[in-house]
Amino acid sequence: MNERVQVGLESVPRLGPHMRLRHDKARGQWTIQAPERSFVLDQTAHAIVSRCDGKVALGTMIDDLCAAFPGAPRDVIEKDVLALVQNFVDKGVMQA
Amino acid sequence: MSAVEPPLALLAEVTHRCPLQCPYCSNPLALERPANEMATADWLRAIAEAAELGCLQVHFSGGEPTARRDLEQLVAGATAAGLYTNLITSGVGWDARRLTALIEAGLEHVQLSFQDSGADIGERIGGYQGAHAKKLAAAKTVREAGLPLTANFVVHRQNLHHLPEMLDMAVTLGAHRAEIANVQYYGWALKNRAALMPSRAQLDEMTAAVAEARKRLEGILVIDYVVPDYYARRPKSCMGGWGRRFLNISPSGRVLPCHAAESIEGMAFDNVRQRSLVDIWRGSEAFNRFRGTAWMPEPCRSCDRKEIDWGGCRCQAFAITGDAARTDPACGLSDDHARLVDVAVTEADAGADGFIYRRYGAG
Numbered sequence: 011m012n013e014r015v016q017v018g019l020e021s022v023p024r025l026g027p028h029m030r031l032r033h034d035k036a037r038g039q040w041t042i043q044a045p046e047r048s049f050v051l052d053q054t055a056h057a058i059v060s061r062c063d064g065k066v067a068l069g070t071m072i073d074d075l076c077a078a079f080p081g082a083p084r085d086v087i088e089k090d091v092l093a094l095v096q097n098f099v100d101k102g103v104m105q106a
Numbered sequence: 107m108s109a110v111e112p113p114l115a116l117l118a119e120v121t122h123r124c125p126l127q128c129p130y131c132s133n134p135l136a137l138e139r140p141a142n143e144m145a146t147a148d149w150l151r152a153i154a155e156a157a158e159l160g161c162l163q164v165h166f167s168g169g170e171p172t173a174r175r176d177l178e179q180l181v182a183g184a185t186a187a188g189l190y191t192n193l194i195t196s197g198v199g200w201d202a203r204r205l206t207a208l209i210e211a212g213l214e215h216v217q218l219s220f221q222d223s224g225a226d227i228g229e230r231i232g233g234y235q236g237a238h239a240k241k242l243a244a245a246k247t248v249r250e251a252g253l254p255l256t257a258n259f260v261v262h263r264q265n266l267h268h269l270p271e272m273l274d275m276a277v278t279l280g281a282h283r284a285e286i287a288n289v290q291y292y293g294w295a296l297k298n299r300a301a302l303m304p305s306r307a308q309l310d311e312m313t314a315a316v317a318e319a320r321k322r323l324e325g326i327l328v329i330d331y332v333v334p335d336y337y338a339r340r341p342k343s344c345m346g347g348w349g350r351r352f353l354n355i356s357p358s359g360r361v362l363p364c365h366a367a368e369s370i371e372g373m374a375f376d377n378v379r380q381r382s383l384v385d386i387w388r389g390s391e392a393f394n395r396f397r398g399t400a401w402m403p404e405p406c407r408s409c410d411r412k413e414i415d416w417g418g419c420r421c422q423a424f425a426i427t428g429d430a431a432r433t434d435p436a437c438g439l440s441d442d443h444a445r446l447v448d449v450a451v452t453e454a455d456a457g458a459d460g461f462i463y464r465r466y467g468a469g
Contacts, residue, residue: 014325027252028214030190036112036160043190045215045254045283048114048162100325102254102282 015106017068017096019088023106024064031059044103058094062104068095110349110388110397112160116189117354117365120149120166120180123173125198127233128221129461130260130295130302133169134368137466138357146176148379150183152355155383157187161353165217167194169357172204178211185212192217194258197244198237205247216248217256217285223271227264233463242279249280256283262302264459266312273319277327284327286316288334291450292366292425294464301461303454309337335436336450340411341418342436348396348420353387361386363393366421370430396420401431405439 017023025031030043040051042059051059057078061071068091075087098104122137144152153164164184171177172195184191193208194217205213218241222228225238248255257276261269269286276284288309289295289302304312316331323329335342345352345364354362360375361383362368368375373395376386387393395401399412406417418434426435427442435442462468 026254028254030214032162032188032190034160034162041162043162043214045256046163046165046192046217101328 015099017092017099017106019069019072019092020067021095021106022064022067023062023095023099023104025059025062026103026105029103042098042103044101047101047103049098049103054090055094058091059098062095068092113156113353113387114161114346114351115163115165116153116156116161117165117167117352118149118153118171118180119168119354119356119365120144120171120174120177121169121357124168124170124196124464125234126170126196126221126237127463127465128231128260128294129298129463130262130289131464132290132293132295132365133464134366135293135297136368137464139466142358143174144355144357144359144379146179148359149176149180152359152378152383153180153184153189154187155378156353157184157189159384159387161189163190163192165192165194170196170199172200178207181208181211181213190214195219195244196232196237197241198234200244202247202251205251205253209251209253213253215254215256216244217258218245218248219258219260220272220275221260222265223259223268223275227268231264231461233461245279245281254283255279255281256285257281258285258287260287260289261304261312262289263304263308263454264302266304266308269312269315270319273323273327273329277323282328283330285330285332286312287330287332290332290335290419290422292419292421293369294462296425297462299450300453300456300458303336303450304334305451305454306337309334335418335422335434336447338436339438341415341422341434343415344419344422344434347398347416349387349393350397350416353383353393361390361392363396364421367392369421370424373430396430403431403433406433409439 032041032043034041040056042049072088076084099106122133181191191213192215197218221231228238229235259272291299320329348363354365359377359379361378375392376390402417420430423432423434424430433440435446
């Protein structure tokens with residue numbers, strides 16, 4: 011397990027154990043609650059993270075996001091998704 | 107003044123009892139006696155009020171929080187209130203069965219402290235023979251239970267040469283995060299500053315080693331690094347600003363803007379047994395005293411970093427200058443800065459390694 015995981019289109023990410031997607035009522039925003047960390051999710055990040063269920067590969071998820079956000083170019087969505095998931099995997103918040 | 111923002115996290119210092127005696131303990135010199143500790147029902151109400159106020163996380167700390175037999179109940183209460191729960195522990199005094207009960211109550215994470223990478227120095231610092239093996243066993247128990255683990259290392263002159271071994275150990279233990287925290291000098295640590303303060307050269311070496319390790323261990327271990335602020339150009343954003351992000355409840359129920367705030371003489375802190383947490387956070391004199399920027403003297407008041415570091419640390423200003431409203435002496439712009447660093451470095455160079463241990467009555 012002591013090796014960095016490279017995220018790609020075939021990755022199937024999910025939140026790691028004891029990482030919680032929580033709505034923060036006091037501030038009206040979505041967050042991930044993680045050990046001694048709180049990650050605020052903007053609308054884009056929430057759309058991605060809430061789809062990371064450990065079943066869907068990122069390639070398929072990107073198709074779904076393109077359909078959900080028809081205004082955004084596919085290459086932009088793909089870049090955002092891969093960067094966000096890689097970042098959360100590096101921080102131990104997600105597994106892929 | 108704008109409306110008071112809600113806090114993010116509650117530090118619940120449920121007891122000052124601890125099997126260890128680390129000479130840099132962040133507890134006050136006047137440790138709270140067990141007889142004065144708040145009852146379960148009071149803690150549960152305070153925790154529920156913290157959630158209501160907007161807190162997202164609760165850190166159960168101490169002392170050694172597992173010294174309280176009702177910790178499971180407190181964790182369960184926090185979980186029911188929707189808070190993310192964290193146990194900050196020495197790893198001494200509990201076993202797999204206790205951890206299972208805490209996890210069943212909803213515990214999500216353990217931060218485990220190590221005083222060094224090995225027993226030799228570590229047990230001399232903690233003042234507890236046999237602690238190291240117990241800590242290693244505790245780490246294994248946490249990981250086997252599937253809980254994320256943070257390995258916390260407080261570093262200073264007597265152990266910082268072991269930084270590479272500490273990081274290796276964190277990886278081997280399966281920790282997700284290592285916290286490398288230089289001692290911050292107030293309370294017990296200020297008393298022991300001469301035995302703990304690193305030299306500038308040692309600090310530079312350590313900072314470079316952390317930068318290298320962060321690159322090498324990307325995606326394997328997250329490394330949080332706290333520098334000793336005496337050597338920084340600008341002060342740390344202590345607690346993210348007074349009364350801005352965090353609140354602390356002492357074992358007897360006093361509500362503090364930070365765990366060291368009681369070291370400031372002449373300040374009175376409300377007790378959650380007498381006043382609601384919501385009311386204390388928003389309206390108490392203590393929380394409003396250094397909240398925001400209006401209280402600041404020069405050069406803070408016209409500093410472009412005043413909403414970055416929020417004036418640094420009030421406890422440090424008091425400890426060094428006797429006036430909690432002065433500029434934090436850790437700041438290079440403070441009139442007190444040069445003297446502070448001179449004294450500290452001279453002490454460190456003298457090289458005395460003996461400690462005044464954290465004990466009831468020793469402060």
